[in-house]
Amino acid sequence: MNLLKVENIKAGYGGKTIIDDINFSTQPGELTALLGLNGTGKTTLLKVISGLLKPMDGKCFVKEEDIYKLKEKERAKHISYMPQRNSIIYNTKVIEIVLMGITPYLGVFDTPSKAHRELAYEILKIVGMESFSQKNFLHLSEGQKQLIIISRSLIQNAEIMLFDEPDSALDFTNKHMVLSKIKEVVSRDNKCGIITLHDPNYALSYCDNIIILNEGRIFTQFRKQEVDRAFLYKTFTHIYGKIEVLKHKEKFVIVR
Amino acid sequence: MNKVKVSKKENHDRMYLQYLVASVLLGAAFIISIAVGRYPISVSDIIDIIIGKDIEPMTKSIFFTLRIPRTIMVLIAGIGLSMAGSVYQTIFKNPLATPDIIGVSSGANLGAAIAISFFAGGTLSIAVFAFIGGIGAVFIALALTRISKDKGITTFVLAGIVIGSMAQGMIMLLKFFADPEKQLAAIDFWSMGSFAGITSDKLISILPFFFIGVLGLIFLRWKINILSLSDEEGKALGIRVGFVRICVVLAATLVVASIVSVSGLITFIGLIGPHIARMLTKRNDFHTTILSGLIGAIILLIADCLARSMASSEIPISILTTFIGAPFLAYLMGRLK
Numbered sequence: 022m023n024l025l026k027v028e029n030i031k032a033g034y035g036g037k038t039i040i041d042d043i044n045f046s047t048q049p050g051e052l053t054a055l056l057g058l059n060g061t062g063k064t065t066l067l068k069v070i071s072g073l074l075k076p077m078d079g080k081c082f083v084k085e086e087d088i089y090k091l092k093e094k095e096r097a098k099h100i101s102y103m104p105q106r107n108s109i110i111y112n113t114k115v116i117e118i119v120l121m122g123i124t125p126y127l128g129v130f131d132t133p134s135k136a137h138r139e140l141a142y143e144i145l146k147i148v149g150m151e152s153f154s155q156k157n158f159l160h161l162s163e164g165q166k167q168l169i170i171i172s173r174s175l176i177q178n179a180e181i182m183l184f185d186e187p188d189s190a191l192d193f194t195n196k197h198m199v200l201s202k203i204k205e206v207v208s209r210d211n212k213c214g215i216i217t218l219h220d221p222n223y224a225l226s227y228c229d230n231i232i233i234l235n236e237g238r239i240f241t242q243f244r245k246q247e248v249d250r251a252f253l254y255k256t257f258t259h260i261y262g263k264i265e266v267l268k269h270k271e272k273f274v275i276v277r
Numbered sequence: 278m279n280k281v282k283v284s285k286k287e288n289h290d291r292m293y294l295q296y297l298v299a300s301v302l303l304g305a306a307f308i309i310s311i312a313v314g315r316y317p318i319s320v321s322d323i324i325d326i327i328i329g330k331d332i333e334p335m336t337k338s339i340f341f342t343l344r345i346p347r348t349i350m351v352l353i354a355g356i357g358l359s360m361a362g363s364v365y366q367t368i369f370k371n372p373l374a375t376p377d378i379i380g381v382s383s384g385a386n387l388g389a390a391i392a393i394s395f396f397a398g399g400t401l402s403i404a405v406f407a408f409i410g411g412i413g414a415v416f417i418a419l420a421l422t423r424i425s426k427d428k429g430i431t432t433f434v435l436a437g438i439v440i441g442s443m444a445q446g447m448i449m450l451l452k453f454f455a456d457p458e459k460q461l462a463a464i465d466f467w468s469m470g471s472f473a474g475i476t477s478d479k480l481i482s483i484l485p486f487f488f489i490g491v492l493g494l495i496f497l498r499w500k501i502n503i504l505s506l507s508d509e510e511g512k513a514l515g516i517r518v519g520f521v522r523i524c525v526v527l528a529a530t531l532v533v534a535s536i537v538s539v540s541g542l543i544t545f546i547g548l549i550g551p552h553i554a555r556m557l558t559k560r561n562d563f564h565t566t567i568l569s570g571l572i573g574a575i576i577l578l579i580a581d582c583l584a585r586s587m588a589s590s591e592i593p594i595s596i597l598t599t600f601i602g603a604p605f606l607a608y609l610m611g612r613l614k
Binding site: 068071092114131 | 496500502515516555558562
């Protein structure tokens with residue numbers, strides 16, 4: 022069964038088309054990378070899938086349900102979205118930020134329960150930030166902040182998890198840690214993860230599928246296991262210019 | 278795990294301590310406010326009245342008809358304006374937002390000016406018109422936000438500025454044609470705020486609106502929290518951002534309009550209370566909003582005591598809150614990074 026199915030999506034802002042003719046679907050337990058240069062519409066596509074941006078044309082289904090027909094609250098139970106930058110400006114405790122992810126499961130006038138708090142604490146353990154649960158979010162490093170926002174996505178417990186460059190502010194070690202966490206959760210809980218990335222090497226290391234956008238359209242999409250060095254060389258040369266594809270311990274590495 | 282549990286507890290203890298200290302100070306300010314005035318009431322008199330002892334009729338009468346309604350009114354005004362300020366600062370993502378950001382004060386001011394100019398300006402008609410003016414201005418501002426495609430907070434702030442300016446223009450027009458001896462002075466005095474004319478009738482008539490507004494804010498407390506995020510994050514977390522924001526604005530408007538309709542304009546309380554509360558709690562959730570209310574009430578009670586005891590005639594309350602608030606704002610400027 023396709024967990025997520027994107028059909029003929031065309032979208033943009035203010036009448037200007039940014040992405041067009043987007044078709045793909047994903048299976049449970051798979052992490053899909055959206056690659057492409059700046060301005061090719063990766064974030065736009067992610068916003069369309071999240072329901073934040075209504076497409077000009079086309080449809081998007083989660084488990085056969087049209088996501089544009091769902092109410093915000095129902096949609097939030099199916100799709101979580103992590104923006105490039107968080108927008109927290111006031112002093113707030115880390116655990117309170119994580120708890121915001123439980124919002125779609127609360128009644129109109131409810132606040133999170135004690136059980137929710139314990140759950141938030143358990144989720145923080147997954148990203149290794151439990152000792153920060155009572156700390157002020159604004160005092161954390163950018164990398165730590167990303168881990169907390171990822172925790173917020175995790176507690177939201179949606180089948181579709183969208184991540185807009187979650188690694189952009191992280192150091193080398195944390196990048197690998199975060200991406201492997203994302204991969205781990207996606208495959209363990211049979212979710213469908215979609216992540217925009219800049220570095221094709223991270224996509225090749227952690228993702229099962231790769232979709233490459235070029236000028237607002239899907240240039241190519243492939244499963245990592247099904248391709249060889251020659252294909253990768255041809256594909257990535259088209260996008261990134263002159264590159265080399267090396268093989269290291271059964272993995273492909275792209276260098277320039 | 279143990280360490281974290283301990284720090285969780287400490288955090289709660291700290292919060293309760295802050296509530297406790299604020300409540301004690303508030304209680305003290307409340308008693309002082311009942312005692313202070315041209316006709317002083319001693320603490321032993323207050324105790325005698327509470328336990329039902331016989332007491333000089335004059336003292337009793339002043340206690341029940343003047344001090345109690347006035348003190349309760351100041352109390353709820355401080356709580357309401359500070360809570361509304363705290364909520365607005367959260368949902369408008371701007372620490373300097375005040376309760377009149379989308380025109381409630383200007384609208385109330387215009388309503389009062391209309392009552393004074395055309396309806397002889399009895400205190401009841403002023404209160405009714407000010408209330409309608411305050412609510413009406415916010416409704417028009419909300420309607421105005423619908424003409425813009427951008428439903429973000431900038432549109433709300435702009436609509437507030439438009440409505441506020443229109444109201445100010447009309448107030449100037451009314452003042453220009455007003456009788457300088459009576460009407461002009463009355464309009465000006467109203468905009469300086471005062472608790473001098475508070476009666477228990479006025480207090481009782483605004484209480485339902487005040488409580489509905491405050492209850493609305495309490496019910497929406499978690500969503501107010503989520504509205505402090507960007508609209509996109511809020512939507513992705515399952516909130517109907519536009520709709521909830523309007524609900525919060527209406528609840529806060531009910532609180533502010535019910536207060537200013539009987540007190541006139543009161544400056545700065547909606548700014549000072551929340552800032553002190555945030556400095557103390559180092560967070561920005563609904564506990565901070567409640568603490569804001571308590572702190573705002575303490576400051577306003579003290580300001581009102583000064584207003585009625587500093588000079589031979591009563592000083593308008595906004596003069597005092599401005600003299601407290603403006604230096605405080607300068608202090609905040611110094612703290613900005």
